[in-house]
Amino acid sequence: MLQELKEGYVQTETHQGITTIEFFHAKGNSLPNKNVEALAKEIHFAGSHAETKVIVLKSGGDKSFCAGASFDELADMKTEAEATQFFMGFANVINAIRKSSKFVIGRIHGKCVGGGVGITAAVDYAIATAHADIKLSELEMGMGPFVIGPAVERKIGTAAFSALSIDATMWRNSDWAKRKGMFAEVHETVENMDESIFRLANHLSHNSPDAMAEMKKMLWHGTEHWDELLRERAAISGKLALGSFTKKAIEKFRAKV
Secondary structure (H helix, E strand, O other): OHHHHHHOEEEEEEEOOEEEEEEEOOOOOOEOHHHHHHHHHHHHHHHHOOOOOEEEEEEOOOOOOEOOEOHHHHHOOOOHHHHHHHHHHHHHHHHHHHHOOOOEEEEEOOOEEOHHHHHHHHOOEEEEEOOOOEEOOOHHHOOOOOOOHHHHHHHHOHHHHHHHHHOOOOOEOHHHHHHHOOOOEEEOOHHHHHHHHHHHHHHHHOOOHHHHHHHHHHHOOOOOOHHHHHHHHHHHHHHHHOOHHHHHHHHHHHHHO
């Protein structure tokens, strides 16, 4: 149990057509490379599994939904190839959601930072609590939201994405996120959020799989080039991550926590 808490986990269960994928890490549900790759694989598998009608993506605990990439791992990167592969983890999660023929409902119970915002933007329908503030902190760290940018911009538009990514120190609250289209619903309590998620997931699990698959294609039209695009973006992030500014910013951040 102690080792699991230290390394985090990704676990999946399917019940009556609803596949729930949960990830967890003690450090704000951040995602080290091992876990982000496992998350991408579980989403891909659920998306191609006949028993799954709809996917619910959630994280464990009751604080942050996702603090993004693991800075502990990023600090240890020595080569551009390593760093690029690190950022490809989030690219793989976004593309797994995009390519899945099943709708992905996001359970956003708390704050989202960086890559966590990218995952939230990528899900097909995000249901959140009023505590789910969001922030893109990449620029402050000497990088930018390159890999997750297409997903965030697609969901909230260029103007809102620009504001979110340029003012990298400012939190936007859940009301802002809902008004911009990041969240489909915002609830005052976790209980109300979970009730809404169950209602929608149960309803979708009884709908036509073929109709939902065609809708998924329609809603993601124009993103067919994202395999190549996100790979290019990961290379940009990988290069910047090895710069002296980013190295110093990461060490300063780690010293605070």
